Amino acid sequence: KAGVTQTPRYLIKTRGQQVTLSCSPISGHRSVSWYQQTPGQGLQFLFEYFSETQRNKGNFPGRFSGRQFSNSRSEMNVSTLELGDSALYLCASSPRDQSTDTQYFGPGTRLTVL
Amino acid sequence: QKEVEQNSGPLSVPEGAIASLNCTYSDRGSQSFFWYRQYSGKSPELIMSIYSNGDKEDGRFTAQLNKASQYVSLLIRDSKLSDSATYLCVVNIVGGSYIPTFGRGTSLIVHP
Numbered sequence: 001k002a003g004v005t006q007t008p009r010y011l012i013k014t015r016g017q018q019v020t021l022s023c024s025p026i027s028g029h030r031s032v033s034w035y036q037q038t039p040g041q042g043l044q045f046l047f048e049y050f051s052e053t054q055r056n057k058g059n060f061p062g063r064f065s066g067r068q069f070s071n072s073r074s075e076m077n078v079s080t081l082e083l084g085d086s087a088l089y090l091c092a093s094s095p096r097d098q099s100t101d102t103q104y105f106g107p108g109t110r111l112t113v114l
Numbered sequence: 115q116k117e118v119e120q121n122s123g124p125l126s127v128p129e130g131a132i133a134s135l136n137c138t139y140s141d142r143g144s145q146s147f148f149w150y151r152q153y154s155g156k157s158p159e160l161i162m163s164i165y166s167n168g169d170k171e172d173g174r175f176t177a178q179l180n181k182a183s184q185y186v187s188l189l190i191r192d193s194k195l196s197d198s199a200t201y202l203c204v205v206n207i208v209g210g211s212y213i214p215t216f217g218r219g220t221s222l223i224v225h226p
Contacts, residue, residue: 043216101206
């Protein structure tokens with residue numbers, strides 16, 4: 001099976017702009033989670049989508065939002081970008097069924113806010 | 115605040131030795147536990163998952179879970195240079211919702 005893919009891999013934006021990141025999960029996986037990774041805070045959970053519904057949400061402001069489509073592909077949007085949003089954004093997919101909740105990570109999108 | 119604590123290291127071990135990585139967590143309701151490895155500039159990759167008290171072995175890796183002590187560890191036997199990476203402990207905190215909570219990671223350096 002193909003792994004989790006994320007596009008774009010690199011982005012440079014300026015403060016105040018908005019950005020949309022995309023994630024395609026492993027085929028058959030219905031859960032997609034998003035994470036922000038920074039040197040200072042480590043890996044932090046943003047939110048999880050399962051069957052097009054946001055199921056869980058981390059402690060991030062409302063500027064961070066997401067959605068999931070019927071084919072399980074997911075997008076994450078960050079509005080009104082701030083310098084502190086510069087980070088590696090990771091997407092992870094999981095079958096989230098009775099047998100396992102293991103997550104498989106994509107390569108990430110490196111966002112730089114100038 | 116639900117927390118997962120790891121020693122940031124670096125933990126330095128010689129090639130062929132046993133590396134022991136430790137993790138403690140605060141939420142007694144946690145049910146699933148994972149170890150991920152992350153190379154610099156790469157995304158995390160799963161090494162082990164463990165759900166029940168005791169040991170789970172997979173090749174050179176052994177995960178140990180003690181829910182009473184809220185402690186999970188990873189042993190790496192016969193350490194190789196390629197094991198040099200950051201090891202992330204992940205605990206699925208269950209408290210009304212499912213929040214995967216990551217430790218800050220332990221940097222492991224395997225030297226010749």
